[in-house]
Amino acid sequence: MKKSVLAVGIVPMAFLLMASGYQVTPSTNRILPGEDKLTAGTEFTVRKGEIFYSRPVGRAWSAVLGGELTLNIAGKSSTLPAGMQLNVARRVGGKAGEQLDDGARVFCAPLESNWNIGKGLANLLTLSLFASSQRLQPNTQFCVVDTDRDMMVDKAFLSGAKKAEDLLPIEIKPTPVKVERNLPLPGESEARLRFAGGVGIMGNLGIDMEVIEEGQRLVYSNGRRFIPKSKLPTKVDIFGASFTVLSYDPETKEAKIRWERGFHPAQYNVTTTTTTTYIPIYIPR
Known part of the structure; x- marks a missing residue:
């Protein structure tokens, strides 16, 4: 997955679909x-x-997970090890984000790519890349939630899931987190x-x-x-x-x-996004 600055361009459909799910705004890097x-x-x-x-x-703000968590949502599994750095979300929007309690704090693992070149090309050839039955966006992110702001995460969700039932936050074993400022990546x-x-x-x-x-x-x-x-x-x-x-x-x-x-300690305002490569496909009529 290549990171680059998004200057001017067309937003791919995959990103527009996120509006019906979770829209996570991470804390800034500095x-x-x-x-x-x-x-x-x-x-x-x-x-x-x-x-x-x-x-x-x-990151301006980071959270350190105090215990191991194994998550399984929408058919996607991930183990978040104890000591893992999680990004502190500044905001969680989108329609699915309305399910979270007011005041809840959200901490997210790094974005993961679900793109498989073989499957991706097959989807393009059959025009099924955006089929409604697909469960995941090209990029997903596991997030854990501190519902009561007691520094214990007790719920989790998968940003990038597509189906309504996969967008419901799940209960997890209460696990401590520690929030730190200016933690090096x-x-x-x-x-x-x-x-x-x-x-x-x-x-x-x-x-x-x-x-x-x-x-x-x-x-x-x-x-x-x-x-x-x-x-x-x-x-x-x-x-x-x-x-x-x-x-x-x-x-x-x-x-x-x-x-x-030397440098001033401050946000450097570099906005990154996942680049999308469009492959032209000839479709006989």
């Missing part, structure tokens, strides 16, 4: 606070392609700055801001800053980080940088 190794006034040299600064990213998860070297045909240098979540690099269109080589030294500000590109050596493809400060 650059986390922390101490930087680089200090103001430090000067250093970077090579083309080199990452010269990074800061961990995580697991695995390789960071915002970072990379020196791209000479870019384009206009005599520019490039500095890239990259965001990695659990090993997945997010794709977005405004992460590169261009610096004219003819205007060095040049001060650069990217998401609160500030530094000056002092000089560039075209022979070694190295730049000299003087550091001022």
Whole structure:
């Protein structure tokens, strides 16, 4: 499953169908606070392609599951292990979301893809991809509910189920959860700055801001800053980080940088969605 920014485009039918089910709005991801190794006034040299600064990213709010849960809804099973990070939902909407008690807190496991290329192509060929008998959307997400806000989850539902009976929250064994703020995402998860070297045909240098979540690099269109080589030294500000590109050596493809400060701890406003690939199918008439 590839993540990318949704800029302008047509919303696939699979997403429109979610309106009759659950619509989960997760808590936001952000650059986390922390101490930087680089200090103001430090000067250093970077090579083309080199990452010269990074800061961990995580969720504004996360929940840690206090015990193992095995869930089975709409024919889909999953075991959520003790210690698993769950996203704290900011809001649960949709028609199915109206079943939840006012004030209930919802914590969700990561989104899972149900797409199978063999079955998917067969469905496309038989025009049954959106058949009403299908039980699951292409992407689903198990969520657990703290009905009484006592930090014990006691119900669960599957966001992405399609049938009315599969959208009913189920009872589960009461299991503790602990809500934490600024918890780093697991695995390789960071915002970072990379020196791209000479870019384009206009005599520019490039500095890239990259965001990695659990090993997945997010794709977005405004992460590169261009610096004219003819205007060095040049001060650069990217998401609160500030530094000056002092000089560039075209022979070694190295730049000299003087550091001022690092990223501000804040939401980075990268919106991700699952991309959908449409395959044209010839249907004889």
